[in-house]
Amino acid sequence: MVGLFCGKTRNLSRLQGSSFRLMKLLLIGWLTVCLGGPAFSQSGSGPSRYSIEDVLSAPYCAGLVGEPQAGRIAWVSAQEGIRTVFVHNVRSGQTTALTNYQTDDGQDISDLHISADGRWLAFVRGGAKNSEGVSPNPTSSPAGAEQAVYLLPTDGSRAPVRVSPGNQPVFSPTGKRLLFVQGGQVYLAEIPGLSADKPVNAPVRLFTARGSQSDVTWSPDGGRVLFSSVRGYHNFIGVYDLSRKVITWLAPGVDRDQSPVWSPDGSQVAFIRVPGKKHGEMENVQGGHRFAIWVADVATGEGRTLWQSPADDGGFAQDYPAEPLRWTASNKLLFFSEHEGWMHLYALSPTGGKLTDMTPGAAEAEETAVPADGRYVYYSTNLNDIDRRHIWRVALTDAGPVTPEPLTTGTGIETDPVVVGDQLFYRSASWNRSTGIAKRRVGDSSQTLLFPAEPAPRFPTMALTEPKQIVFKAADGVEVHAQLFLPNSTSQTPRPALVFMHGGPMRQMLLGWHYRGSYYANAYAMNQYLASQGYVVLSVNYRAGIGYGRAFRRADRQGPRGASEYQDILAAAKYLQSRPDVNPLKIGLWGGSYGGYLTALGLARNSDLFACGVDIHGVHDWAWRGNHFSPGGGWAIGEAEAKVAFESSPAFNLDFWRSPCLFVHADDDRNVTFAETVDLVQKLRDKGVPTEVLIFPDDVHSFLLHKNWVRTYQALDVFFRKHLMSQPEKPLTSEK
Template identity: 90%
Template sequence: MKLLFIGWLTVGLGGLAFSQSNSLPGRYSIEDVLSAPYCTGLVAEPQAGRIGWVSTQEGVRSVYIHNGRSGQTTKLTNYQTDDGQDISDLHISADGRWLTFVRGGAKNGEGVSPNPTSNPAGAEQAVYLVPTDGSRAPIRVAPGNHPAFSPTGKRLLFAQGGQVHLVELAGLSTDKPITTPSRLFTARGFQTDFRWSPDGGRVLFSSVRGYHNFIGVYDLSQKAITWIAPGVDRDQAPVWSPDGKQVAFIRVPGKKHGEMENVQGGHPFAIWVADVATGEGRELWHSPADDGGFAQDYPAEPLRWTTTNKLLFFSEHEGWMHLYALPPTGGKLTDLTPGAAEAEETFVPADGRYLYYSSNLNDIDRRHIWRVALTGNEAVQPEPLTTGTGIETDPVVVGDQLFYRSASWNRSTGIAKRRVGDTSETLLFPTEAAPRFPAQALTEPKQVIFKAADGVEVHAQLFLPGSTTQISRPALIFMHGGPMRQMLLGWHYRGSYYANAYAINQYLASQGYVVLSVNYRAGIGYGRAFRRADRQGPRGASEYQDILAAAKYLQSRSDVNPLKIGLWGGSYGGYLTALGLARNSDLFACGVDIHGVHDWAWRGNHFSPGGGWAIGEAEAKVAFESSPAFNLDFWRSPCLFVHADDDRNVTFAETVDLVQKLRDKGVPTEVLIFPDDAHSFLLHKNWVRTYQALDGFFRKQLMNQPEKPLTSEK
């Protein structure tokens, strides 16, 4: 076993990479390809004509606001270091005067927020307020999360310790622009999903109580709670009717003794509507089978009640995650997003005339913006608003302007706009490319489709080196995490974790590798049957067939050396990396396993009841046989393990245990460990260090280059 010292492996500062034979044009460094800003958290307040977002550049997180009427963009924060404190949950007040956000991460099982810098003072997750004119620095409201402005923008709700708190907002010019936060009410359980009523006099919320959830309405003037259609179910995602007299919610059956969560499973669900005054409710529609779960957990808005009096909700009951419309009186169900595609991020303007959404319809390995009319009874005919080779998601509309997150195969995710119906796009942010970002040196990935041994069709993205010289090159197979993810033919839209992975696949291709990013079964983007494939993960690892098929595809290429194929991936991709080395060290020469699962049976007993995959006692044997730990006698290939020890998704003990066992068997192992960082590394420098270690490891194992200090220039 070898401990990696990253300073020893620094590669190519300022664009100069290591020297090797068969050098390729367009060389650039890891730091360069990770240098562009990456935008998340796009929100809008159309009434005020404003949109906001978070930009992260080399670990520095900043909040921006754009005035759609004046065209002015203002930076609202001045954080200047890579401190690992996330910014999320942005909201803009209806009057446009305030923006609120959450800084820091949620607490773990020990009650500690992420502290990746090991700050002796600790870390917290807190709610902040900042005026949108940039006149003062953000104001810390209190520890908590999930802020929500009242309809007038004069009050702010937020959650703290599972209870709802309130703060009053005063004028911007006062010395004390906010009042001291206070608990709004006390209720048993964990309160979440809270929403102001249209008149601002009541608060709708879910009370999570273990086996069951209740929907409640708190009246601020009466200081009383009304429980809405209480039963023995897990009621969730409540929404108000436009007139505030009714609420709708999703009803999921209550929990049974011994029932365990299965992230890849499903459950029945129903749409209910209830009268607020009486608390009496009735079912409008229920799913034909276990079509819920993913369709409620994945979307940001699983249920809506529009101003045109339509209920909109997600379901997979027709084989794809679609959005459906239902009259609040019951009746005919309408599929608003038909076709062999997934519907994802959605937006409905205040007038309720259209639904805007992102989808991979007609372009299965990308995302584009679509819209569909919500008025009238005419046939539903969605229309595409963006097309081409870009990746467009998260639409919002302010006036006649469509704003969205936009990326391409050689451009990181930024904020773009266009007039609704126009074909030309204006990049709003960033307005200039990052100085070191190597846009012109990147390679456009190619769509590849092949079949596994059992006939399952598998999609992948192929990254080829820039040189056209047909030489036998080493190859790498990348496997995403989740597994409910889908890598695309462009910069990834769902967080920096996968955006970074896409960037490093580009970098690896520039270093001379043939890189294949595989969308194995159990992932999203190709329908429910693909996502819920039989015998996946702890029930048989059926998705490993897709990795073997990827290797077979690479071996068939004349530009690939079949003896030099490596594996890499994070989380579930780390699991598949380890599984490949354990089962087929004869096929895979080496691997980089980033916080992977190594023993499903152990996870099912120690991580949580069932380990998140409902692994019961009767399945323990199959779960262990589906794990890398089962095949250690066949593991010969070297592996680099990377893990942070405050990982809340995959226990750090998974890597500790496996490395000890491989050491005992004499298997070459190297480790890179980050004290106090989390699963999705919160420090940018830790991503850089990870990829530098990966680069050095693969260079040594697959290119037979000595590991030595590398020259660099600025």
Template identity: 45%
Template sequence: MQPTLGGLMLRPRSRPLHLSLCLLVLLACATLAHAQGFTLEQVLSAPFPSEPARSRQGDKYAWVFDAQGRRNIWLAEAPTFRARQLTRYTQDDGQEITALTFSPDGNRLAYVRGGDKNQAGEVPNPTSDPAGAHQEVWLTDTRTGNTVKLGEGDAPIFSPTGEAVAFSREDHLWVVSIAGGKERKMFEARGATAAPVWSPDGTMLAFSSARGDHSFILIYEPHTQRIRMLQPSVDRDIAPRWSPDSKHIAFIRLFNVTDTYSIDHERVAPWGIWVADAQTGASQQIWQSGLTETDSFSGLPSDEFFRWTGHDRIVFNSERDGWRHLYSIPARGGDAVLLTPGNYEVENVAYTLDNAAIIFAANKDDIDRRHLWRVGTDGGAVEPVTSGEGIEMSPAVVNAGRQLIFFHSTARDPYQPFIANIDGTNMHPLAPQALPADFPSAQLAIPAQVIFKAADGTEIHGQLFRAKLSMGRPPAIIFMHGGPMRQMLLGWHYLYYYHNAYALNQYLASRGYTVLSVNYRSGIGYGRAFREAQHRGARGASEYQDIVAAAKYLRESGAVDPKHIGLWGGSYGGYLTALGLARDSDLFAAGVDLHGVHDWSVLVAGLRVPLDSPERTKIARESSPIFAVNKWRSPVLLIHGDDDRNVAFSQTVALVRRLREQNVEFEQLIFPDEIHDFLRHEDWLRAYHAASDFFDRKLKP
């Protein structure tokens, strides 16, 4: 019997012709492999920088490099700022390095190794090490690299002389000599001690004490063993800041008011800035917000967003005009000056050594990137420091104010530390030797900025990665970031999680997919009204229409296969992936859901969900993927770590039960003892290989 294909008889071919066809196939495969050009391992190989720290004198700069899971501290010193590796950790063990802090003389560096505890009191242990894991404070000598453990804890600060290190443990401050010995509790005080800061003259320590529904600012005097409280009230006092002469303390007061949080409105959180005499405690309010949502306290992205600066002024951030901007006000009181006017958001802040000017990162004039700008602390023109098609973040002024160090990336070049003159000229990489020689920069796609409108007219920005190697109309994948208070950019991202996501989007494009990354409403970068969009998430899933609009944009372009559009995302992006598959399986053919939220009617850590009435609980559930699971038909890959501290693992367990009831095809990849933002490089590779393979099987005809 001759072999058949679809009922047609196949005739045996001659051997030479058969060999020729095999050769052509092999050549085609080789050409395809060469055109694809890079592996997932290569595009994820760049070391990721984080935790920047500058010495008090500005002559040393340190940061953490995560090189394929091996986390180490690097150091650069004046005058050459030639970078070198300081610590020697060699394993992809998932133990983070954070909270880098220089000693007053810059000769030592304290840091924390190990992550925060979960509700059960467990430190992340993603390798399932039988010895367990600990969060510990360590000390390294910046001259020799010698490293010693100081004790278990977090958030180290040096004493004014540099002879001891204090750190936080179990809501108290502990102190230990750098010469060795056993740590001891610095003092006893009710409440949770936070934000400790020494006075410039080294005689007093200010800190906040959280006590449930209120908090105080306290001053501890080591020489008298006395604790004093500044202007105690029923409100929440946070963020103490010393004046340069150590005579006064500025702090933020969050007023306790009736909660107005609802489906349609944010919680109104009025606040004020107070200044107190450090000796007498006499205090006065020098500024107060309004009583609207826009005026409400929006948090401090870092300590530098609230600071006593030059010319005896206090700099603070506010969204009173609908965008996160910097203001300054005289310490004695008066009118607040808007330092950064315009439709953009300030994201990082640094100060010149004389505290007279601010270098800040923002999306001014380039809304889907970040650049550095300069403005005086008392106002004046905002001047550009960097520009172009790159992304610049986390500035630090070094070398007696003559140079800047910052992190920089482009569409093709990964996020790395750079150094430049104070005016932004002569920019060059600080540690070029750290980037692997085979990193595929030249082979990466340059994403295009695209703008489209949702059904309600809201303008949505995205980044379009056009498929390589495509013959005809390629399959497409829509990516959604997490957060949701995030923004994907036209280049490598400044956050580790999204630096990895950008790498996967590049890899998928190299494998023949058109990828559209969507900055849906409730993200940052486009103003407070966009971020606080009505009916978002558990209040009605209004951002889902942005994902449908993205699919419509791709379909109407005529450049993709309309029957093979997939979804992928993590966390909040996982939520939107699952929601798309549940509501519109006819539109979305497959999805990869990393640790997504599947049921808003269950409390989700880190996200405020109004569930204080049956009606709100009903809306929350109707806004959830699990509510529409009876319509779900498309296959899904579920990826989750079972020590997730952001989205409970039970969210995926509950979804799987419902998918099984509905006979929905699903695959799973579970990481025992991993957290939300995977700590091991190996786990990122496994997750992304699984995602790519899943899409190849489900979206490619």
């Protein structure tokens, strides 16, 4: 797909020679000045036109971390497949690009860590291995690919140096040592000074332990290492003493202990205890389990329970936040739980006693930050703005009632707070701005965009449409939120419409650029593009998603147990049919992963309602997944559930499937087996159902190559044009 130009600019493009080039440059400059942003063309009073490449051209920032003691923050910017690590010196105000990768090679960058002295930054490049022991290699490089730890100075004086294959890097308190995990074992690398010829000595295995080690952290004095040892049915929490060369196991039992944290003085460790695994027990990502907060003495290894959840309130509350348990400098334990109906952050004394809800209200609390003094906790939440995210803070004191205060408000999306001195840094986006890095002084009402300072040259800031919040009810009375994208047009002709469904299903699309990875940011951008092409687009936050409380996320009979969330998709279609600007005969579906499942389910059950669909790596047979993907398929699908699971699948209703479908899938998918698409396409071909496919060898579920996202959306654009735009328009006065 190339940029779409129309009107005078497009006609001028037929001219030749230097005079035209001069006129074109002048015209582009005039448009930029008049519109206050990147140039784009308009066709009379019709919709603004821009390309898929244009709307995907903005940098997307993730992985924001900070080191308050060193006065530095860092993040990763991904722009059209080029991933770059940036560091910002808070004291000097200087931002530096530390890496210079130049190609869209699909090698992700994650796990950023800054040393306490601010001299070094460590990161991980590449993805984890699949079940065959192979790291993602989306370019099909004959040399293969790896996941490795890299190190570089924050002053930008050297290129990154590969330390070793591995992940989970963490600096010692002095910044002179680096721990990381390789093959489930803990390794140590010594880091000499900046003047050394080799910045890293050969790493050595620190100790050997059974199981797979993770959650590795240094003690406050740097003399011990805390870790979790994952052993299948059970986990242990261990402390390795570097001088004595011994491991102490803390309160070992028959449970799955996880997320250990040090006390400020290093004498104790708190951790989350989850019951051990039973024979035949299968994982259910939408379920829950009991959990408890424990604290143990490092010297003796003895532990005790501080708090026990009243029911199966754990699982999501420990897996979703980046730091599910903290021990603050003000000597408070902070942890997440859903036992009161929403994912909230709770405070508890290390000696036990009263539990305090630090984030009250009908809203979710997500990522947190606690400055070194431990006086406040900063967090992102959708309190009072259910379909966005903002930064709040609350004092960690024992006196008086809990009174959280909002620090950011308005129509933006603000997440992932980092506090350095009196400055608050965070990830910031809006309905017409991709996720970047912003800052403000704590208490100030205005923000400063730190990165990017200016919009990407081709990004169509002024041409986008602000989505509207829509709320409707499904047939069984469940309230459903959605975002409506309308074309910028005064045309009175009824238009084709599209229903978009996110993946997960533990996700929530917002009234702005998405914060939870480029996967959903790209989907939001594509919905903007589709609206610009004349479609009415409805992005549906169906039940089983997050953002609306535990009962909504854990709705009855969802997915393989009855597909109750499909009622929400039918309600979305009914809403679109009720609009006079929508042609009810021209409604399509699209989505990825769980959204791909719902797309296929809609076409299988209601080809009479949905004219076509684009299914991106969707699940098509829950019963098959329960037997072949993993035990229970991640949803605890056993023999007793197999019949209902199959009946809840698109594969069950193939006799009713008539509408054409485009299938997109990468064959190294670690989330949804590629065989799901192979099987369904063959069966639809046998029945004569029109199908198209777009396949990416060696890429993974969340396409790592930017060009594969572009190709996917280009194919989606062409497919919907063919099956929706090319059909005769239905008159405005026709009956629905």
